[in-house]
Amino acid sequence: MAEPIIRVEGLEKHFQIRTGGLGRKMLIHAVNGVSLEIAKGETLGIVGESGCGKSTLGRTILKVLEPDAGHIWCDGTDITGFSRRQMRPWRRRMQMIFQDPYASLNPRFTVGELIAEPMAIYRTHGEAEQRERVQELLQIVGLKPDHIRRYPHEFSGGQRQRIGIARALALEPEFIVCDEPISALDVSIQAQIVSLLERIQDEKKLSYLFIAHDLTMVRHISHRIGVMYMGELVEIGPADEVCEHPVHPYTKLLMSAVPIPDPVQARLQRPQLTEGEVPSPIDLPKGCPFAPRCPHATKQCRELVPPLKDVGDRQVACFL
Amino acid sequence: MLKPEEYFDPLPPEDRDTEFIAMESRSFGRNVWDTFSKNRLALIGLICLALVVLTALIGPLLSPYPYDGMDAMARNQGSSAAHLFGTDQMGRDIFTRVLYGTRVSLMVGFASTALNLVIGVLYGGIAGYVGGRTDMIMMRIVDVIYAVPAMIYMILLMLIFGSNVYSVMLGICVNGWVNMARIVRSQVMTLKEQEFAVAAFVIGADRKRILFRHLLLNCLGPVIVTVTLMIPQAIFNEAFLSFIGIGISAPMASLGTLAQDARMLMNVYPMQMVWPVLVICIVIFSLNFIGEGLETALNPRGRRA
Amino acid sequence: MSERLLEIRNLSVSFDTAQGTVRALRDVSFHVNRGEILGLVGESGSGKSVSMLSCLGLLPANGRIDNGSILFDGQELSPVGLTGRGALRQHEAMLRSIRGNRIGMIFQDPMTYLNPVLTIGTQLTEGLTAHGTCSRQEAWQRAVEMLRKVGISEPERRMKQYPYEFSGGQRQRMIIASALACEPQLLIADEPTTALDVTVQAQILELIRRLARENGTAVIMITHDLGVVASLCDRIAVLYGGKVCETGTADEIFYETKHPYTAGLLRSVSRRAASGGKTARGTLQSIPGTPPDLLHLGSGCPFAARCGEAMKICRDYYPAETAFGGEHSAACWLWCREKAAELTEAQDRERGERHG
Numbered sequence: 001m002a003e004p005i006i007r008v009e010g011l012e013k014h015f016q017i018r019t020g021g022l023g024r025k026m027l028i029h030a031v032n033g034v035s036l037e038i039a040k041g042e043t044l045g046i047v048g049e050s051g052c053g054k055s056t057l058g059r060t061i062l063k064v065l066e067p068d069a070g071h072i073w074c075d076g077t078d079i080t081g082f083s084r085r086q087m088r089p090w091r092r093r094m095q096m097i098f099q100d101p102y103a104s105l106n107p108r109f110t111v112g113e114l115i116a117e118p119m120a121i122y123r124t125h126g127e128a129e130q131r132e133r134v135q136e137l138l139q140i141v142g143l144k145p146d147h148i149r150r151y152p153h154e155f156s157g158g159q160r161q162r163i164g165i166a167r168a169l170a171l172e173p174e175f176i177v178c179d180e181p182i183s184a185l186d187v188s189i190q191a192q193i194v195s196l197l198e199r200i201q202d203e204k205k206l207s208y209l210f211i212a213h214d215l216t217m218v219r220h221i222s223h224r225i226g227v228m229y230m231g232e233l234v235e236i237g238p239a240d241e242v243c244e245h246p247v248h249p250y251t252k253l254l255m256s257a258v259p260i261p262d263p264v265q266a267r268l269q270r271p272q273l274t275e276g277e278v279p280s281p282i283d284l285p286k287g288c289p290f291a292p293r294c295p296h297a298t299k300q301c302r303e304l305v306p307p308l309k310d311v312g313d314r315q316v317a318c319f320l
Numbered sequence: 321m322l323k324p325e326e327y328f329d330p331l332p333p334e335d336r337d338t339e340f341i342a343m344e345s346r347s348f349g350r351n352v353w354d355t356f357s358k359n360r361l362a363l364i365g366l367i368c369l370a371l372v373v374l375t376a377l378i379g380p381l382l383s384p385y386p387y388d389g390m391d392a393m394a395r396n397q398g399s400s401a402a403h404l405f406g407t408d409q410m411g412r413d414i415f416t417r418v419l420y421g422t423r424v425s426l427m428v429g430f431a432s433t434a435l436n437l438v439i440g441v442l443y444g445g446i447a448g449y450v451g452g453r454t455d456m457i458m459m460r461i462v463d464v465i466y467a468v469p470a471m472i473y474m475i476l477l478m479l480i481f482g483s484n485v486y487s488v489m490l491g492i493c494v495n496g497w498v499n500m501a502r503i504v505r506s507q508v509m510t511l512k513e514q515e516f517a518v519a520a521f522v523i524g525a526d527r528k529r530i531l532f533r534h535l536l537l538n539c540l541g542p543v544i545v546t547v548t549l550m551i552p553q554a555i556f557n558e559a560f561l562s563f564i565g566i567g568i569s570a571p572m573a574s575l576g577t578l579a580q581d582a583r584m585l586m587n588v589y590p591m592q593m594v595w596p597v598l599v600i601c602i603v604i605f606s607l608n609f610i611g612e613g614l615e616t617a618l619n620p621r622g623r624r625a
Numbered sequence: 626m627s628e629r630l631l632e633i634r635n636l637s638v639s640f641d642t643a644q645g646t647v648r649a650l651r652d653v654s655f656h657v658n659r660g661e662i663l664g665l666v667g668e669s670g671s672g673k674s675v676s677m678l679s680c681l682g683l684l685p686a687n688g689r690i691d692n693g694s695i696l697f698d699g700q701e702l703s704p705v706g707l708t709g710r711g712a713l714r715q716h717e718a719m720l721r722s723i724r725g726n727r728i729g730m731i732f733q734d735p736m737t738y739l740n741p742v743l744t745i746g747t748q749l750t751e752g753l754t755a756h757g758t759c760s761r762q763e764a765w766q767r768a769v770e771m772l773r774k775v776g777i778s779e780p781e782r783r784m785k786q787y788p789y790e791f792s793g794g795q796r797q798r799m800i801i802a803s804a805l806a807c808e809p810q811l812l813i814a815d816e817p818t819t820a821l822d823v824t825v826q827a828q829i830l831e832l833i834r835r836l837a838r839e840n841g842t843a844v845i846m847i848t849h850d851l852g853v854v855a856s857l858c859d860r861i862a863v864l865y866g867g868k869v870c871e872t873g874t875a876d877e878i879f880y881e882t883k884h885p886y887t888a889g890l891l892r893s894v895s896r897r898a899a900s901g902g903k904t905a906r907g908t909l910q911s912i913p914g915t916p917p918d919l920l921h922l923g924s925g926c927p928f929a930a931r932c933g934e935a936m937k938i939c940r941d942y943y944p945a946e947t948a949f950g951g952e953h954s955a956a957c958w959l960w961c962r963e964k965a966a967e968l969t970e971a972q973d974r975e976r977g978e979r980h981g
Contacts, residue, residue: 188889216852259855
């Protein structure tokens with residue numbers, strides 16, 4: 001098998017918080033021992049509710065946040081301990097697209113300056129070439145070359161997101177973390193961005209880590225989907241399999257809660273409702289993190305954390 | 321005009337341009353100026369300040385008298401054609417002295433603010449960006465500097481370096497930058513959490529680039545507003561120092577020393593006091609109006625609506 | 626007593642901004658029947674929230690109602706045609722007596738509508754006592770009762786807590802509790818679940834459905850999520866660029882789609898994704914382009930530039946609303962070609978009058 005572009009093993013990221021000025025320190029396990037692989041040209045979708053650590057996972061893989069434990073391999077090289085300087089050649093191979101198209105573009109830069117910045121940093125292109133490349137990138141994402149002199153605030157949300165994509169593509173990366181790139185957009189624009197990302201992937205053979213809480217769209221772009229709950233991967237497998245026949249009780253709950261855009265179907269399939277919400281990650285319950293909300297929880301679930309086991313062509317962390 | 325037989329032809333692609341942006345492209349500066357120029361008070365302030373600065377610069381050309389030229393025959397005169405603002409007790413032309421005084425005061429104001437700006441922005445920017453322990457130590461140093469009253473530094477500096485323009489400027493700068501540093505620091509702290517700062521990191525920008533090109537550039541608004549409030553503060557401080565007699569020494573004049581000189585004869589010749597004070601008022605009011613105008617113009621909420 | 630609880634007719638709303646006049650709503654008409662759930666669907670900037678704010682007299686200072694009527698239970702809520710300070714003040718007083726009392730509201734972000742320094746109890750009873758309908762003790766009792774109804778455990782104890790002690794979903798439940806405390810005839814829910822997780826969203830939608838049915842409250846559900854309206858709403862109105870492009874029952878909208886925008890919207894959420902078929906990658910169809918800039922609207926259909934079936938007439942003239950039996954109607958030239966001559970002439974005349 002070919003070397004995966006990204007391989008992660010036992011990744012952990014904690015945040016320390018203090019309650020009050022002199023309160024005792026507490027650890028939040030944002031990412032708690034996640035292992036995964038992303039093959040070249042593949043999209044791995046990561047879904048989960050807010051606070052499940054999916055964004056932290058994306059940022060830790062890109063080493064925007066330093067991992068507290070575990071290892072990250074990029075194309076076979078262990079980059080976990082790399083310093084800022086050592087990371088430099090790797091950075092251009094791994095890029096990121098952000099959630100908020102309003103906050104992720106520096107408002108004082110023109111679109112041209114924004115897209116050219118990565119090229120200026122790596123000095124990959126001469127001035128004239130840079131201009132040409134920016135216009136080419138604008139074309140790829142469906143914007144017009146004369147937009148180059150405009151400022152981000154003059155664009156709509158979807159257009160800004162496309163500027164963000166053009167910028168991420170500037171250095172021809174091999175791997176892009178898409179951190180909820182469609183959550184802040186309108187429905188018709190969401191589909192547009194997803195289609196654009198798919199098209200780019202087909203042309204450039206990129207790999208994506210696509211983070212989202214919107215399951216319908218994730219399913220469209222992903223080859224495989226991983227479901228996260230409280231910092232842990234509870235189920236990971238081929239996209240259709242995970243969506244159609246979820247195994248883990250949490251995945252089932254998540255899938256049934258997605259509103260179906262079809263009145264007849266919606267009347268037939270009432271969502272499965274559970275009591276309660278995602279618990280605070282500060283006082284993690286012992287055992288399986290989902291046990292308190294799980295309809296099938298046994299005594300064993302409350303005592304031990306279930307490991308990720310192979311079930312057919314996917315992996316599930318559940319004793320059932 | 322569309323002909324009825326064409327009504328149901330397919331819409332040609334050139335009419336399908338949804339990426340077209342009708343709004344004209346405007347830079348940040350243009351936007352700020354548009355809002356600013358609608359504020360009448362701020363605009364008047366800007367014009368007044370420009371006039372004062374201009375007169376102070378070309379001042380010497382406007383007046384036939386040297387600033388320290390005494391004329392024993394013409395002491396304490398009122399306004400006349402020869403002496404626009406009259407003369408003081410030593411027979412010096414007050415108009416000329418006010419011109420020179422304004423020059424000195426403005427220089428003190430602008431130069432010390434420039435120094436404060438550089439120190440404050442760098443210090444605050446670094447503290448805010450690096451954060452953690454470095455920030456803690458840097459800000460505690462700031463607290464210590466701020467804890468001692470400004471007057472004490474100024475008087476101490478005067479004792480060491482003598483009473484001249486430079487020690488006044490230095491005195492104002494000893495803790496003048498503290499405010500700026502605090503403002504920049506808190507701005508940078510919030511900005512560095514924003515996604516565009518993370519985006520800059522991800523594309524491989526180094527620390528220097530992120531701090532200067534991304535973070536500090538976005539602090540521009542509050543920094544400019546602070547600057548417009550710092551200049552009158554500095555001018556006022558200088559005037560105050562001179563007024564209590566430890567500022568700029570004769571025969572050099574600043575607006576403060578002119579007021580001080582006139583004070584002794586205030587009961588007899590009140591007009592000698594009025595002129596320098598009037599200029600101080602104009603300068604400070606103008607700068608405050610400009611500052612206020614800029615504040616609304618730079619406020620992003622004001623701009624979007 | 627009429628069947629229609631709220632009827633909006635020919636409503637036009639605009640906002641004055643530094644860049645010019647934004648025409649947020651143009652000649653919009655729709656209605657809600659008693660006890661029914663209406664879905665108001667559209668993208669940001671389509672005017673869906675603005676229409677509801679105008680009903681309640683809550684438009685920001687730079688917004689104004691240019692034209693149209695808003696009839697709520699036979700009462701006129703639109704200030705159009707009112708002159709004189711006395712009449713306007715009376716109108717404002719009338720709106721105040723309706724807001725929160727006969728029309729309840731739920732907003733997107735519950736935290737902005739809860740005062741962080743007051744206890745939940747204080748805030749919930751405030752609305753009840755403000756309209757002078759009951760005493761303090763009664764109000765407290767009613768509030769406890771409402772909290773229990775929306776599924777918050779130990780309501781007596783939680784009445785004394787502050788908003789930050791509750792999770793996002795619980796806060797939204799509380800807002801629902803307070804909106805329903807006065808037993809309004811109409812509940813306006815402006816994207817109540819956008820800020821929430823899907824599992825919590827399912828709980829909240831179920832709650833709204835149940836309470837509306839129990840109390841016979843009519844609901845206007847503002848959302849951009851077609852999944853939400855499919856499972857919840859009886860009727861749907863689709864807005865685009867400040868115009869209503871299609872209205873009808875949920876089934877009509879989903880299965881007998883007439884307007885190309887609605888069709889595009891449905892395609893871009895892909896029914897197959899949720900209903901069980903295989904979803905190959907790359908099958909997702911999207912509407913190209915960007916929503917119109919409300920500052921620079923042309924005279925034609927606002928969707929023309931993004932529409933796959935657009936004709937030359939769409940660019941210059943606005944189509945008439947065509948009824949398809951029952952309450953299903955759509956505004957698109959595809960369905961009213963035969964009226965073209967008549968409509969273009971009328972629109973030309975109108976424009977001529979406006980320009981000189």
